[in-house]
Amino acid sequence: MGCSSGVERGAATCVCSGQTVFEGAVIGQVFTGDVQIYLDNVSHFPQRHNNVQGAMRRERHQGVQGMRTQFSGYFDPTQEQLQALWAEHDSVIALDTNVLLGLYRMPENSRKEIIELLTRLKDRLWVPYHVVLEFHRNRLEAMRAEFAAAKQLGKDARIAYDAFKAAISNDRVRDRACWPQIAEKLTEIDKKADELFKVAKAESDHYISPNAPDSVLSFVETLLEGRIGARPLDQQVVDSAEKHAAERFKIKMGPGYFDQEKAGDTYVFDGLIYDRQYGDYMVWRELLNHSRENKTKRLMLITSDVKPDWWLDTKSVSGKRPQPELVMEILREASVDCFWMYTLSDFIKNARTFLRANVTQRAITDARQAEAGPRREGTAVTKYEGQRRPLLKENIRTVLSGYASTLVTVTPHLGAGLREREDKKPIGVVVISAGALITKALLDELRNVVRMLALFGPLAGLEVYILYPRKLPDISQFAANHVRRMLDSLDIKETPAVVFVGHFLNDERTEYTFDS
Numbered sequence: 060m061g062c063s064s065g066v067e068r069g070a071a072t073c074v075c076s077g078q079t080v081f082e083g084a085v086i087g088q089v090f091t092g093d094v095q096i097y098l099d100n101v102s103h104f105p106q107r108h109n110n111v112q113g114a115m116r117r118e119r120h121q122g123v124q125g126m127r128t129q130f131s132g133y134f135d136p137t138q139e140q141l142q143a144l145w146a147e148h149d150s151v152i153a154l155d156t157n158v159l160l161g162l163y164r165m166p167e168n169s170r171k172e173i174i175e176l177l178t179r180l181k182d183r184l185w186v187p188y189h190v191v192l193e194f195h196r197n198r199l200e201a202m203r204a205e206f207a208a209a210k211q212l213g214k215d216a217r218i219a220y221d222a223f224k225a226a227i228s229n230d231r232v233r234d235r236a237c238w239p240q241i242a243e244k245l246t247e248i249d250k251k252a253d254e255l256f257k258v259a260k261a262e263s264d265h266y267i268s269p270n271a272p273d274s275v276l277s278f279v280e281t282l283l284e285g286r287i288g289a290r291p292l293d294q295q296v297v298d299s300a301e302k303h304a305a306e307r308f309k310i311k312m313g314p315g316y317f318d319q320e321k322a323g324d325t326y327v328f329d330g331l332i333y334d335r336q337y338g339d340y341m342v343w344r345e346l347l348n349h350s351r352e353n354k355t356k357r358l359m360l361i362t363s364d365v366k367p368d369w370w371l372d373t374k375s376v377s378g379k380r381p382q383p384e385l386v387m388e389i390l391r392e393a394s395v396d397c398f399w400m401y402t403l404s405d406f407i408k409n410a411r412t413f414l415r416a417n418v419t420q421r422a423i424t425d426a427r428q429a430e431a432g433p434r435r436e437g438t439a440v441t442k443y444e445g446q447r448r449p450l451l452k453e454n455i456r457t458v459l460s461g462y463a464s465t466l467v468t469v470t471p472h473l474g475a476g477l478r479e480r481e482d483k484k485p486i487g488v489v490v491i492s493a494g495a496l497i498t499k500a501l502l503d504e505l506r507n508v509v510r511m512l513a514l515f516g517p518l519a520g521l522e523v524y525i526l527y528p529r530k531l532p533d534i535s536q537f538a539a540n541h542v543r544r545m546l547d548s549l550d551i552k553e554t555p556a557v558v559f560v561g562h563f564l565n566d567e568r569t570e571y572t573f574d575s
Contacts, residue, residue: 130383131386131387131390132381132382132383132384132385132386132387133383135380136397136399140357140396140397141399141413142413143357143397144357144359144397144399145359145409145410145413145414146413146414147357148182148183149355149356149357150183150356150357150358150359151183151184151185151349151350151353151355151357151358151359152180152183152184152185152359152361153184153185153186153187153346153358153359153360153361154177154184154186154190154361155190155342155360155361155362155363155364156190156193156194156197156342157362157363157364157403157430158361158362158363158403159190159194159198159275159279160194160197160198160201161363161403161426161429161430162174162275162278162279163198163201163202163205163266163267163275164201164205164428164429165422165425165426165428165429166265166266166425167265167266168265168421168422169419169421169422169425169426170275172407172417172418172419172422173403173407173418173422173426174278175417176407176410176416176418177282178282179414179416181282181286184282184283184286185286185287185288185349186283186286186287186288187287187288187341187342187345187346187349188287188288188289188290188291188345189288189338189341189342189345190342191283191287192328193338194279196326196328198273198275198276199269202267202269202273202275203269205266205267206263206266206267206268206269207449209262209263209265209266210262210263210449211449211494212259212260212262212263213256213259213260213261213262213263214494214497215259216255216256216259217256217497218493218494218496218497218538219537220252220255220256221496221497221537221541222496222537222538222540222541223537224245225537225540225541225544226536226537226540227241227245228241228242228245229540229544288345288349290329290331291331293331294330294331294332297331297332297333297341300337300340300341300344301333301334301337301340301341303340303344304337304340304341304344305337307340311368312384313339313340313343313366313367313368313369313382313384313385314339314340314342314343314364314366314368314369314382314385315336315337315338315339315340315343315368316368317366317367317368318335318336318337318338318339318366318368319336320336321334321335321336322334322336323336324336339364339368339369343385346358346360346389347388347389347392347393348393350389350393350394350395351392351393351394354394355393355395356394356395356396356397357395357396357397357398358389358395358397358398358399359398359399359400359401360381360398360399360400360401361400361401361402361403361406362400362401362402363402363403363429363430365379365402365430367382368382369381369382369385369400370382370400371383380400381398381399381400385398386398402426402427402430403426403429403430404423404424404426404427404430407422407423407426408423449494449528450492450493450494450526450528451471452469452470452471452474454492454526454528454563454568455469455473455474455490455492455526456469456474457568457569457571458474458490458524458526458561458571459474459475459476459488459490460476461571462476462478462488462490462522462524463475463476463477463478463488464476464477464478464479465477465478467508467511467512467515468508468511470504471492471495472491472492472494472495472500472501472504473489473490473491473492473495473501473504473505473508474489474490475487475488475489475490475508475511475512476488477512477515480519480520482519484517484519485512485515485516485517485518485519486518486519486520486521486522487509487512487513487518487520487521487522487554488521488522488524489505489508489509489521489522489523489524490523490524490526491505491523491524491525491526491542492526493525493526493527493528493538496525496538496541496542501545502545502548505545505546505549506549509521509549509551518554519554520554520555520556520557521546521551521554521555521556521557522556522557522559523542523546523556523557523558523559524559524560524561524573525538525539525542525558525559525560525561526561526562526563526571527560527561527562527563528562528563528568529562529563530562535560535574536560538560539558539559539560542558543556543558546558559573559574560573560574561573561574
């Protein structure tokens with residue numbers, strides 16, 4: 060047999076064959092011929108390092124690396140690295156949960172452009188298991204919330220317009236000399252307003268209805284076929300990962316330590332228990348393991364989660380960049396030479412440059428708007444969408460119960476009840492959903508509940524509360540004036556009425572405030 064071995068910097072070189080044995084061989088000797096060498100301590104011959112990690116450690120210790128290598132987390136990729144990251148087919152592109160959910164949060168045309176781009180890059184995509192888990196846990200709420208918000212636009216437009224008309228057509232304005240001209244202009248504006256209402260009402264047509272087939276789900280299923288990480292083997296694997304994440308959080312090492320307010324909020328999926336505060340780290344852990352196991356050299360992560368445990372805001376022309384420690388960790392632990400992150404809007408913007416992708420500025424803008432709300436599961440997106448949900452009967456009942464001791468009726472538009480003053484005289488209480496202000500039936504409903512309350516005896520007063528899901532100070536006074544005019548038309552001048560405008564203070568809609 061034969062073998063050849065060389066060790067740099069004064070190491071031995073030998074060529075071996077045959078059966079001759081030399082004992083006590085000395086490093087530095089050169090043997091030729093038929094020899095076989097046995098060493099009591101093989102550590103004299105350093106192991107050959109075939110991985111970047113070992114070589115990097117030696118070079119760092121010996122001080123032969125430059126600043127860009129030793130502190131790569133603080134440097135942007137070179138232009139050559141970026142070209143390779145975008146162009147090379149062995150570069151991996153990983154998608155975060157918020158990117159997939161973002162498809163529900165943008166209109167149809169922009170969604171189609173992004174779907175075409177992702178389809179073009181399909182062969183390079185890979186998505187952690189935990190990303191897909193969070194996608195399924197949140198997709199229905201994301202779809203419903205965006206569709207409801209689009210539907211609400213038409214209602215908000217009419218409320219604002221009616222409030223505007225009420226403000227400039229009250230009795231004081233009608234007594235002015237200019238009223239005939241104002242009335243003429245209002246008639247002209249009404250025609251344009253009808254066109255505006257049609258456009259606003261049709262906004263929901265651009266989004267996916269909860270009652271229609273889910274085209275985003277079908278697309279994601281096809282796109283990620285065979286490109287999803289594996290489920291954790293058992294609960295011990297999950298517990299171990301979460302324990303490691305907790306240790307990282309103690310030293311404010313991300314990703315995920317900004318989600319600690321979710322601590323203890325657990326859920327079960329496929330027999331495994333997860334703590335939501337560790338969602339970011341579970342995704343990062345999968346990225347590290349997948350890159351190490353598949354010897355990934357270039358990795359691009361697309362995420363709309365812009366919390367500081369993922370990103371470093373340079374507060375300069377450089378903008379946001381991946382946290383340096385994450386860049387260093389994935390280089391150190393997985394030997395990834397080039398790791399970079401983009402938000403969805405920046406991703407498609409750069410795709411136009413590096414891939415000559417056919418995406419419009421409208422798609423970039425829509426992606427950026429979608430990023431304004433979404434984050435990882437249960438973070439700011441829930442708060443944002445919670446504010447935009449239409450009011451429900453239970454929300455009206457919540458407020459009504461706070462001001463009335465007896466509930467008389469609750470409908471989707473309003474609720475009515477009674478409470479007694481100290482002198483035992485009844486006060487009528489009415490809570491109106493702000494969304495009902497645009498309905499033609501509201502006046503009749505209001506007239507009916509006032510008559511209903513009067514059946515319990517002469518009212519000493521009437522309190523009307525106009526309820527909004529969130530604070531809208533710009534039109535609150537207009538809404539109050541609109542309701543006052545409705546009350547005037549009911550001919551209840553003998554019953555003093557007070558109108559309040561208010562909104563909920565929290566996403567759960569249990570706390571609220573009103574101003575007169």
